[in-house]
Amino acid sequence: MRLESTLTGATHPAPEPRTPTPRPGGRSTRVRAEVVAATLAEVAEKGYDGLTVEAVAARSGVHKATLYRRWGGVDGLVADALTASADQPWPLPDTGDLRQDLRRITQEVFSVFTDPELGPTPTALISAAQRSDTGAAALRAFFAARHRQAAEVAERAVARGELPAGTDGTEVVRAATAPLYYRLFVSGEPLDARTAERAADAAALAARAGLFTPTTTTPEQN
Structure with a gap:
């Protein structure tokens, strides 16, 4: 993953297919990816002033009660989108110069x-x-x-x-x-x-x- 492109919605992993076989941490990871992707899309379209928990819930398919419980509100959503971006790998250039x-x-x-x-x-x-x-x-x-x-x-x-x-x-x-x-x-x-x-x-x-x-x-x- 490259430098600032880790901040774009396209770089975040797509939600994993839902399967009947449970995996430790699988649902939590999937929910976070869906919420981060929805937050990025909403903030790009509407900016901070237009960003709402309700809109992120509707776009991500995650209940707003879950969003409030895990992220607290729009500021927590924005912060976690950045944290998720920082977690993405980034191959550095190595030209020898x-x-x-x-x-x-x-x-x-x-x-x-x-x-x-x-x-x-x-x-x-x-x-x-x-x-x-x-x-x-x-x-x-x-x-x-x-x-x-x-x-x-x-x-x-x-x-x-x-x-x-x-x-x-x-x-x-x-x-x-x-x-x-x-x-x-x-x-x-x-x-x-x-x-x-x-x-x-x-x-x-x-x-x-x-x-x-x-x-x-x-x-x-x-």
């Missing part, structure tokens, strides 16, 4: 969020998550998990001598992707492939210069 790996990561962010079919779901989910403390905490946890995973591209670069020892891989990934999220969710400026590429290149150059190591000295400290 940090800049190219970062370019592939930022290109994926660009491609998913600007895709007219895929983009609305992760955009709506991230926006909805920022509307409550519960959602915001889940959003922070989602990105923290993704950054920890993606840090592997920098760790590989350290191992092959491309980056200084002690480079903080999570900060490298944040530096590469932050300009994209700034445009998407803060400034509203257009996002294009060149911007995504430039953000990756800048992060790679900064990492090679040692700016993400704990011993970095800033000009003010000299």
